[in-house]
Amino acid sequence: MPFLKTEFAGLLVFEPTVYGDSRGYFFESYNEKTFLNENIDLRFVQDNQSSSSYGVIRGLHYQLLPHAQTKLVRVLVGTIVDVAVDIRKNSPTFSKVFSIELSAENKKQLLIPAGFAHGFSVLSERAEVFYKCDKFYHKESETGIRYNDPLLNINWKIPAEKMVVSEKDQQLPLLAQSKSNFVFQK
Numbered sequence: 001m002p003f004l005k006t007e008f009a010g011l012l013v014f015e016p017t018v019y020g021d022s023r024g025y026f027f028e029s030y031n032e033k034t035f036l037n038e039n040i041d042l043r044f045v046q047d048n049q050s051s052s053s054y055g056v057i058r059g060l061h062y063q064l065l066p067h068a069q070t071k072l073v074r075v076l077v078g079t080i081v082d083v084a085v086d087i088r089k090n091s092p093t094f095s096k097v098f099s100i101e102l103s104a105e106n107k108k109q110l111l112i113p114a115g116f117a118h119g120f121s122v123l124s125e126r127a128e129v130f131y132k133c134d135k136f137y138h139k140e141s142e143t144g145i146r147y148n149d150p151l152l153n154i155n156w157k158i159p160a161e162k163m164v165v166s167e168k169d170q171q172l173p174l175l176a177q178s179k180s181n182f183v184f185q186k
Helices: 034-038
Strands: 004-007 012-014 019-020 024-026 046-053 056-063 071-077 079-086 097-103 110-113 116-122 126-133 143-144
Touching: 004 126, 046 056, 056 079, 071 079, 071 097, 071 116, 079 110, 097 110, 097 126
Parallel strands: none
Antiparallel strands: 004 012, 012 110, 019 024, 046 126, 056 116, 056 143, 071 110, 071 126, 079 097, 079 116
């Protein structure tokens, strides 16, 4: 089974089968049939890629319904701490944080459903992060939560004096003041 369930409904770690030999390696980073076999029926419409240096924190970002995105996140170069925060009202894991180290080396991916805020920090000298989205970017529904919200107490694994955060991300609201129109459904 390439999918590992987490305590968060819908949030899955995808560990593809990697075939390695003296030439290097090969793996399917995405195969629709593999996902459908696990009842994950998505149509990805947009791929995003970013490059960042050590200490960069991006997030926590999300889009409101009806433009909310499910994301499949992986790392092409380097290592990150990938973070998802459940923002679905009435969810048993509402306001809880899930984090995982994703790297070019471990090839793990994180499937983040709509209803989660997402962000990451860069632990390596440089990281290239690639993610698939099932909805297009929609500027008017874009929002987020401040990366250093004390309620969330996220361990970005970066010393405070080394953190590099955009002005836009520094001005995001705390979870308690953030916009959300997600409701957990069993």
